[in-house]
Amino acid sequence: MTKPVTSRLPLLSLLTGAMLATFAAQGIAADWQPTKPIRMLVGFAPGGGTDATARAMGSKLSERLGQQIIIDNRPGAAGNIATEITAGATPDGYTILMGTIAALAINPALYKKLPFDPLKDVIPISRAVDSTNVLVVHPSVPVKNVQELVALAKTKPLNGGSSGVGGAGHLALELFNLKAGTKIVHIAYKGGGPAMVDLLGGQINLIFATAASAVGHMKTGKIRALAVSTAKRSGLVPELPTVAEAGLKGFEANNWYGLLAPAKTPRNVIDRLNKESFAVLNLPDVKDLLFKQGLDVAPSTPEAFGAYIKSEKAQWETVIKAAGLYHTN
Numbered sequence: 001m002t003k004p005v006t007s008r009l010p011l012l013s014l015l016t017g018a019m020l021a022t023f024a025a026q027g028i029a030a031d032w033q034p035t036k037p038i039r040m041l042v043g044f045a046p047g048g049g050t051d052a053t054a055r056a057m058g059s060k061l062s063e064r065l066g067q068q069i070i071i072d073n074r075p076g077a078a079g080n081i082a083t084e085i086t087a088g089a090t091p092d093g094y095t096i097l098m099g100t101i102a103a104l105a106i107n108p109a110l111y112k113k114l115p116f117d118p119l120k121d122v123i124p125i126s127r128a129v130d131s132t133n134v135l136v137v138h139p140s141v142p143v144k145n146v147q148e149l150v151a152l153a154k155t156k157p158l159n160g161g162s163s164g165v166g167g168a169g170h171l172a173l174e175l176f177n178l179k180a181g182t183k184i185v186h187i188a189y190k191g192g193g194p195a196m197v198d199l200l201g202g203q204i205n206l207i208f209a210t211a212a213s214a215v216g217h218m219k220t221g222k223i224r225a226l227a228v229s230t231a232k233r234s235g236l237v238p239e240l241p242t243v244a245e246a247g248l249k250g251f252e253a254n255n256w257y258g259l260l261a262p263a264k265t266p267r268n269v270i271d272r273l274n275k276e277s278f279a280v281l282n283l284p285d286v287k288d289l290l291f292k293q294g295l296d297v298a299p300s301t302p303e304a305f306g307a308y309i310k311s312e313k314a315q316w317e318t319v320i321k322a323a324g325l326y327h328t329n
Contacts (some may be wrong), residue, residue: 032272034093037068040259041086041097043079049210049295050079053129053257054098056289060280065272078166079103080114087121091262093269097122099260101168105312109320110166118313122260124305125270126277129295131255132211132234133172135243136223138202146227146246149206153182161187161195161204166325169195171316172208172229172253174323179248199223208253211236212294229253236294252315256298258305270302 040058044050051073058069074082083103089095104118116122135146141158143149152158162169165188173186187204189195196213198204200222208229215237217223227243228234231252243251259277261270280286281297290297300308320326 032093032266032269034065034067036094037070038065038093039070039072039095041082041095042071042073043075043082043098043100043103044073045075046073049129049131049255049293050098050100050257052293053290053295056286057098057128057259057277057280060283060286061276064276064279078107080107080111080116083118083122084115086260086262087116089262091265093261093265093273095262096125096273097260098128098257100257101255101312101316102166104260104309106166106171106316106320108313109317110325112326119310121263123263123265123270124302124309125259125261125273126281126302127256127258127298127300127305127308128277128281129257129290130230130298131168131257131295132236133169133208133229133253133255134211134214134218134237134240135172135176135206135226135229136199136209136214136218137206137226138199138204139221139224140202141205141224143226144224146241146243146248149226150180150182150247153180153184157185158182158205159185159187160206160208161189161198162207163192163195164188164190168253168255169208171319174325175251175253175315175319176208176243176248178319178322179251210255210294212292215294234294235291235296254312256308256312258300274302 040054042051042054054071058071062069074085079100079102082097083099086095086097108114108118137143143152160173162173170186173184177184192210192213195207196209199207211234218225225240227246228237228240229243231242233242278299281299287297
C-alpha cells in the first residue's frame, strides 16, 4: 500500500516568511525605498553654513529618493537640541540629522552633561562638507607667515577674536596656542560678523575666519591671510598653505558637517542614504553652490565618518581641557 505524500509547501512557506521577517528586522533587505517624507534636522537657524548644506543636499536627495526632504531647523545649544531629537527618534530612516563638529566632537567635552552620546545614540551616514577657516591678521600686525606670528606672539601680547566660546574659530585659536606654545588672548563676540568688523578696525589682531567672509577683504588688502586651518589646502584660496604646512605640524581645525541617523537604523537604510548622499555631493551644481560659500564637499563611507568623529572628539577634548573651557549646563 502506497503511503500518501505529505506536502511540504506550507512548511516552506512558514520558513520563508520567518526568514524574511528576520532579514527585515536585521535590515538585510536590499534597496531601501522610502515611502513617505524624510525629516532632516538642522541644529542652527536658516542662513548659516549648516542650513545651506542641508538645503543644497535636501533638494537633490528628494529627487533621487522620490520623497520630500523636510528641513527642520531646531537651533539652540550649539546643535545639542537637534542631535538629542535625532537620538530619540524612531530608527527607520525617516529622521536624519545634518550634524556638526560642535554637537558631535566639541560639546561632549565642553558640557558636563549631555542628553545624548554622539558615539552611541546616532550612527554616521556620510560626512558632507568641510568649511575652511582662514587665519587672518590686521595689516598692522608685522607678520607675513605663521612662523613669524608664533615668534611675535612669544614676545608681544596679541589677541584673537571668534564668534563665541567653544566655536570652531575659538577652538582653532586654542589649538594654535597649544601647538605653538603661545598665549594669544581670546576675545569672544556674538558672531563671526562682529569679530570681523573689529579686526578690520584694528581692535583685535587676528581671527580664524570662514573663507567666505574673508576672501573679499583679503583681495582689498584690508586683512592679511597667513594660512588655512584645514588638513588640506582649500580650492577657494589654493595659494594659502595649511597651518601645518606653515610650521605647526599636526594642526587641523576643520569645521565639518555630515549626515547621521538614530542608532539602530537598519544597515540597508544607511547604505541607501550614503549612496545617494555620495551622488548628490558629486553633482557639479551642488559642488559649485557649496564651494561659493566656502564649503568643500567631503563625502565618505559611514565607517570613515565614524572614525573621523572619534578622532575629532579626542582632539578637542585635549584642547578644551588644556584651555580650561567648560560649561556648567
